[in-house]
Amino acid sequence: MTTYGILIFDGAEELDIVGPWEVFTFSSRRRDRVDTAVLIAQNLDPVKCNQGMRVLPDHTFDDHPPLDVLLVPGGAHSRIEALMADPAVLDWIKRTAAQSDWATSVCTGAFLMHAAGPSRGRRVATERPLEDELEARGDITVVRDARYVVDGNLLSSQGVSAGIDMALWLIGRLHGRDHARDVMSGIQYEPAPPYLADEPL
Amino acid sequence: MTTYGILIFDGAEELDIVGPWEVFTFSSRRRDRVDTAVLIAQNLDPVKCNQGMRVLPDHTFDDHPPLDVLLVPGGAHSRIEALMADPAVLDWIKRTAAQSDWATSVCTGAFLMHAAGPSRGRRVATERPLEDELEARGDITVVRDARYVVDGNLLSSQGVSAGIDMALWLIGRLHGRDHARDVMSGIQYEPAPPYLADEPL
Numbered sequence: 001m002t003t004y005g006i007l008i009f010d011g012a013e014e015l016d017i018v019g020p021w022e023v024f025t026f027s028s029r030r031r032d033r034v035d036t037a038v039l040i041a042q043n044l045d046p047v048k049c050n051q052g053m054r055v056l057p058d059h060t061f062d063d064h065p066p067l068d069v070l071l072v073p074g075g076a077h078s079r080i081e082a083l084m085a086d087p088a089v090l091d092w093i094k095r096t097a098a099q100s101d102w103a104t105s106v107c108t109g110a111f112l113m114h115a116a117g118p119s120r121g122r123r124v125a126t127e128r129p130l131e132d133e134l135e136a137r138g139d140i141t142v143v144r145d146a147r148y149v150v151d152g153n154l155l156s157s158q159g160v161s162a163g164i165d166m167a168l169w170l171i172g173r174l175h176g177r178d179h180a181r182d183v184m185s186g187i188q189y190e191p192a193p194p195y196l197a198d199e200p201l
Numbered sequence: 202m203t204t205y206g207i208l209i210f211d212g213a214e215e216l217d218i219v220g221p222w223e224v225f226t227f228s229s230r231r232r233d234r235v236d237t238a239v240l241i242a243q244n245l246d247p248v249k250c251n252q253g254m255r256v257l258p259d260h261t262f263d264d265h266p267p268l269d270v271l272l273v274p275g276g277a278h279s280r281i282e283a284l285m286a287d288p289a290v291l292d293w294i295k296r297t298a299a300q301s302d303w304a305t306s307v308c309t310g311a312f313l314m315h316a317a318g319p320s321r322g323r324r325v326a327t328e329r330p331l332e333d334e335l336e337a338r339g340d341i342t343v344v345r346d347a348r349y350v351v352d353g354n355l356l357s358s359q360g361v362s363a364g365i366d367m368a369l370w371l372i373g374r375l376h377g378r379d380h381a382r383d384v385m386s387g388i389q390y391e392p393a394p395p396y397l398a399d400e401p402l
Contacts, residue, residue, distance in 0.1 A: 014226075015388065018219035018254070022361065025215075025252035039254065046257055051226035053219070053240065056247055056255035128389060147393040159389035160223065161365070169395040177396045184394060187216065188329060188360035191392035192348040193385060194370040195378045 002028075002174055004037040005067040005096070007109075008057055009089075011079030014049045015160050016106040020071055023167035027183050031175065040064050042088065050076045061092045069170065070100045074107025074127060074159070084115040094118065102170065104155040106163035114140055118154060125149040127159035164189070203229075203375055205238040206268040206297070208310075209258055210290075212280030215250045216361050217307040221272055224368035228384050232376065241265050243289065251277045262293045270371065271301040275308025275328060275360070285316040295319065303371065305356040307364035314357065315341055324352040328360035365390070 004024040006017055021037060028035035041047055041057035048054050059065075072093060074080065083089045093116035097103035105113045110126035113119040114137055123141045125148055126134050135142040143149045148157040148166040157166035168189070172180030184190075205225040207218055222238060229236035242248055242258035249255050260266075273294060275281065284290045294317035298304035304319045311327035314320040315338055324342045326349055327335050336343040344350045349358040349367035358367035369390070373381030385391075 013223075014219050015223035018215050021254060022214075022216035022252065026361075029252075037252070051223065051230075051238070052259075053222060054257040056257070058253075147391070159387075160227075161388045161390045161392070164362070165393045165395060172396050177399070180396050184396075186360075187362045189362045189392075189394055190348070191362070191390075191394070192366045193390055193392070194366060195373050195381050195385075198378070 002035040002068045003065050004035065004069045004071065005040050005059075005064060005100075006037065006071045007073065007093070008039045008041050008047045008049075008055060009075070009079065009083060010048050011050050011076035012047065012073045013075045013107060013160055014051050014053050016073030016075065016109065016163050017049070017055075019161060019164040020104075020106065020167035022187060023164060023171060023183060024069075026186055027171040027175065027179065030179065030182055030186065036065065038064060050079075061088070067096060067100045069102045069104060070096050071163075072105040072109035072112050073163070074105070074109045074111075077108070080108050080111050083112055090116040102153050102155055104166065104170065106157050106166065107159040110134055110156050111137075113154070113156065119156070122154050123149050123151040124154070124156040125158050125162070126156065203236040203269045204266050205236065205270045205272065206241050206260075206265060206301075207238065207272045208274065208294070209240045209242050209248045209250075209256060210276070210280065210284060211249050212251050212277035213248065213274045214276045214308060214361055215252050215254050217274030217276065217310065217364050218250070218256075220362060220365035221305075221307065221368035223388060224365060224372060224384060225270075227388055228372040228376065228380070231380065231383055231387065237266065239265060251280075262289070268297060268301045270303045270305060271297050273304075273306040273310035273313050274364070275306070275310045275312075278309070281309050281312050284313055291317040303354050303356055305358075305367065305371065307358050307367065308360045311335060311357050312338075314355070320355055320357070323355050324350050325355070325357040326350040326359050326363070327357065
């Protein structure tokens with residue numbers, strides 16, 4: 001039984017959240033629903049994500065089950081900056097990461113993991129345009145050109161869609177490769193990005 | 202200016218909705234936010250998606266802007282069956298598809314498109330395990346082994362994650378290949394599915 005907790009906040013990027021959410025919950029469905037995934041926010045008000053989708057949190061910082069996996073998404077730069085100056089958020093991330101088996105982030109969620117402490121002295125991935133900016137903050141190594149980076153129990157991915165690959169890797173690590181492959185098959189994760197070639201219309 | 206409308210309902214699959222949503226909204230962001238994407242439901246109550254995420258609709262069937270693109274997601278089989286027997290839903294899909302430039306579906310959304318009429322006599326994609334079942338309903342051709350299928354202004358994709366590729370194709374068709382490539386770069390859509398090989402742990 002694995003409990004996944006995803007932090008959500010105003011300005012969080014929708015696919016940073018829902019890519020891993022779909023992987024974790026579909027994984028549970030293929031395991032007789034023994035796992036749990038929850039969305040955690042500072043309070044129970046609807047969260048307005050970066051592109052305008054409004055999502056209801058399941059739990060608050062003070063009232064959520066113990067987590068095996070913490071996931072911190074990225075989002076609007078202005079909101080990430082604001083959260084990096086919010087002691088309640090940083091304290092929760094630091095405390096919850098320490099109590100979880102895995103501390104994970106997608107995209108600019110890596111900035112929150114750095115501000116809160118868990119990624120100090122570690123190797124991480126983040127959104128490509130902000131790799132230099134994250135490294136300039138000090139006491140962190142940003143790995144370029146890796147879709148996701150595993151450093152001990154710290155797991156981080158590049159931008160937005162990369163959270164899907166990271167989450168698939170994690171369920172394979174937790175529950176086996178065959179299970180991860182079964183989930184990939186279930187969500188038909190056989191990507192076919194368009195326009196990789198230039199051909200006549 | 203393109204207006205995208207995504208149908209949401211209890212039991213809709215989260216990534217069916219949010220994959221295209223992220224693509225459409227990120228596309229608008231790269232176009233000075235001239236486009237609009239909205240979530241449309243039968244009423245304004247929170248929608249509980251198939252894996253438990255609760256999302257707030259932006260509009261109801263009776264109160265939404267004219268759409269250029271309609272998207273119908275898939276979801277829990279029991280819910281899809283129920284919607285296929287709901288005249289209000291079928292009538293809205295039929296009417297809205299007729300008034301839109303593009304009628305699109307992800308996964309088992311293709312069953313709703315068939316029940317409502319827009320895909321009768323056309324070629325479509327759907328979730329792999331249900332291809333035979335959809336074709337058995339008659340007056341429709343299910344294309345196997347195509348990530349998404351374009352038949353006139355009817356666009357349909359395979360299961361869950363395939364909606365991302367379909368949406369990327371559509372924004373390229375609407376706003377140019379270079380734009381679609383820019384959006385792919387922005388959401389770092391360079392998929393790297395894990396466990397495609399078997400190597401020592």
